[in-house]
Amino acid sequence: MIITEGLFDAEAMIEAGFANTVSVPNGAGTDFKRSFERFKYSHLADIKTVYIAGDNDEEGLKCRANIAAYFGEARCKQVEWPDDCKDANDVMMKYGKERIGECIKAATDCPITGAVTLNDISGRLDVIYQEGLKPGLTIGVKGFDHLVRFELGRIMVISGYPGTGKSSFEDFILLSLARQHGWKTAIFTPEKYPTELHYMELAEILTATKFHRDSMPKQMMQNAINWLADNIYHIDGEGGAAIDDILHVALQLKQRYGISVFALDPFNYVDLPMIAGANDTQKISNVLKKIVAFAHQQHVFVIVVAHPKKPDDFGKTERAASLYDIAGSADFYNKCDYGIILNRDKERDLTFVNVLKIRFKHLGQTGKCALKFDRKTGRFVGCKETYDEKNDIIYTPLQYDYDNWINATPIVQELPFEDEDVMPF
Structure with missing residues (x-):
């Protein structure tokens, strides 16, 4: 016919x-x-x-x-x-x-809507054959660079028990990506209220200087404000926190300012949709599907900070959280490309970054590294790992970075994935 x-x-x-x-x-x-x-x-x-x-x-x-x-x-x-x-x-x-x-x-x-044949992507596949897979980007932190390589269109989930520094680690990553690779960020973070206090924290990380006229010269302050105005955008959650509304604003920021990163911190501030007959796990899965679609369609790197459910023995044992402990749904593990759990070692004053999931080899590898958090600057540095006579690991933090990032030229060393200073699982 x-x-x-x-x-x-x-x-x-x-x-x-x-x-x-x-x-x-x-x-x-x-x-x-x-x-x-x-x-x-x-x-x-x-x-x-x-x-x-x-x-x-x-x-x-x-x-x-x-x-x-x-x-x-x-x-x-x-x-x-x-x-x-x-x-x-x-x-x-x-x-x-x-x-x-x-x-x-x-x-x-007629092309079949929703179907992808090899012929449809043969050009992109040939590029991989001719040039190989390009590894993702690093941010210049010893140990962590060997585990995680950043690539647009991916989802990173960061979790950990209260007090492990999830938001601080996220802020450090966002500023590092913007400074070193030009990846502008849109962030939805209702806990950082009011917004000017979050910008103050970001300015201190950026300049390694306390945000006060007695410590930060006025010109440095103005340079930091100008830089943040061009690179970090906030999404207001006061008018509602439905995922469709949040992603709509993120899309507008992408189209007007060219953001490359969308950060959601924390996930539990997102209102779950009203779906008849659905439980919270199914509603969370629905929200995560929309976030994944946004990352893929808009070619944006997404960071989701999610709290784990509190264990019955919280505070009594040192049991580390897992990605399956995230409150509400195992889909946080299933749908992410990078799954990271943070643990704090209070005795040694170290943050352990446990990379529990990497979807593709060119994005890094699973493993664990120790970082030192500098409270003065809000920055993280890697540690050198050596062994004592009992074969126990000794973590020695590398030299702290006190450079004003606005003026300093970032140096990112390209490293192979394998590293004797990284503890594999």
Whole structure:
């Protein structure tokens, strides 16, 4: 069967020798179910191929898509007209019936919406073959760089018990990515209220200087404010925290300012959607699916800070949290590309970064490293690992970084994944 968008086009097709032609009754606005459903089993069930011979204009392309969706793309072919013709009637008037026959013979299979074949991505696959997989970006922290490589379009989940420094670690990552790689950030962080206090903290990390006129010169302050204004944007949660609203603002910031990172800290401030019959686990899964879709479609790196559920023996043991301990759903583990748990060793005053999940090898590797948090600057430094006579590990923090990041040129050393100073699981 051949389907056209108008009666004159159907008449042109019939005149060209294709009697098995019908037209949609109301052009691009046709209700296909209402128009064709009554013939579904009596006339249409045995038709093996549907040729979609609609118009080439914008409305015609919508009509073509609707026809393919109704009949199923697998049995549809799309007919293309010459560039100077809008429809079958134009072709008949300009070139005659023979050219219409040529267009029918040249019809191609309709693409199946939502399906990806190797041919669709062959160009990108060939780039990987020719050039190899490019490793993600690093931020210049010994130990951590060997475990995590940052790449746009990915999801990172950071978790850990209260007091492990999740937000501090996230802020350090955001500023490092912006400073070293130009990745601007949009952050939804209702806990950092009011927003000016969070900007104050970021300015202190950025300059390694206390945000006060007695410590920070006015010009340094102004430079920090200008830099933050160009690189870090906040999403207000006062008007509601539905994920659709949050992602809408993130999208606008992407389109206007070109953000590359979206941070959500913490996840439990997101209002779960009202879904009839769904429990919290299913609602969280729904929210996470939308976040993943945003990361992939907008090519944005997403960081989600999520709190683990409090264990019964919290405070009595040193048991580390796992990604499956995150409150509400195992989907935090299932849907992330990087899964990180932070642990604090109060006796040694160290933060242990446990990378429990890496989806692809070029994004890093699982393992554990020790970092030292400098409370004066809000920055993290790596540690050198040595062994004593009992074969216990001794962690020695590297030299603290007190540079003003606005003026200093970042030095990021490219390192191989394998490192004798990283503790693998």
